[in-house]
Amino acid sequence: xxxxxxxxxxxxxxxxxxxGICYQCSPECKSCSSHASDCTQCHKGPDAxxxxxxxxxxHTPWSSRCVQxxxxxxxxxxxxxxxxxxxxxxxxxxxxxxxxxKVESCxxxxxxxxxxxxxxxxxxxxxxxxxxxxxxxYFAGNGTCQRQCPWFHYKEDELHRCLPHNLTDYNFLMTSxxxxxxxxxxxxxxxxxxxxxx
Numbered sequence: 001x002x003x004x005x006x007x008x009x010x011x012x013x014x015x016x017x018x019x020g021i022c023y024q025c026s027p028e029c030k031s032c033s034s035h036a037s038d039c040t041q042c043h044k045g046p047d048a049x050x051x052x053x054x055x056x057x058x059h060t061p062w063s064s065r066c067v068q069x070x071x072x073x074x075x076x077x078x079x080x081x082x083x084x085x086x087x088x089x090x091x092x093x094x095x096x097x098x099x100x101x102k103v104e105s106c107x108x109x110x111x112x113x114x115x116x117x118x119x120x121x122x123x124x125x126x127x128x129x130x131x132x133x134x135x136x137x138y139f140a141g142n143g144t145c146q147r148q149c150p151w152f153h154y155k156e157d158e159l160h161r162c163l164p165h166n167l168t169d170y171n172f173l174m175t176s177x178x179x180x181x182x183x184x185x186x187x188x189x190x191x192x193x194x195x196x197x198x
Contacts, residue, residue: 028066041103042066070106075116079105112137112145128160138162 003011003022011022016032025032029039043066070076080102109116113123122143128136137145139161140153149155149162156163 037065039064039066064105067106072115073109073113074106075109075118075120075122076104076106077119078102116143118143126160136160 002008002020003015008022011017013031014025014029015022016025016034016036016038017023018035023036025039026036028042029037030041030043032038033040080100082100107120109123110121112127113121114125114127116123123139123145124143126137126139126145135147137147137160138149138155139159140146140150141162146162152165153162154165
């Protein structure tokens with residue numbers, strides 16, 4: 001490898017090799033590979049890009065870049081990556097001696113989620129397309145999206161979520177009692193009519 005006309009075994013941290021020559025990574029990358037903006041590690045803390053902490057790597061088909069926040073419809077998760085031989089040679093005292101390093105990366109949410117956290121299918125809000133979806137999904141809590149809200153909940157259409165009914169609402173209580181009692185009364189009537197007909 002060559003750096004500033006000198007022969008070296010590996011490019012130093014903050015550089016990548018291309019056709020035997022070391023080139024500097026873009027300022028957002030702590031380390032990179034294949035080209036200047038293909039980040040393999042991001043800066044953290046006050047030495048980061050523009051003085052802000054840059055924590056995440058977004059994986060695109062052509063590169064990984066450092067960003068401040070994940071985009072809407074993405075969630076962040078920590079992943080463990082293995083260093084290349086060249087990266088191991090660039091290690092300093094703050095790096096992992098095992099040759100593994102952890103990064104926070106952005107990943108897409110699952111198809112039911114508008115936003116999510118922890119993992120792709122743990123929704124924090126539900127996807128809804130007004131043009132194509134006749135029966136929208138409602139956020140029912142605990143990371144789930146459902147077409148029907150659970151018992152004692154109603155559909156709130158503005159944010160598409162299930163909210164608990166106010167138990168002091170007279171109409172709700174009467175409807176609930178009728179829905180609970182009606183099947184019992186119907187069953188009793190059937191049993192009594194069978195007994196009477198014998």
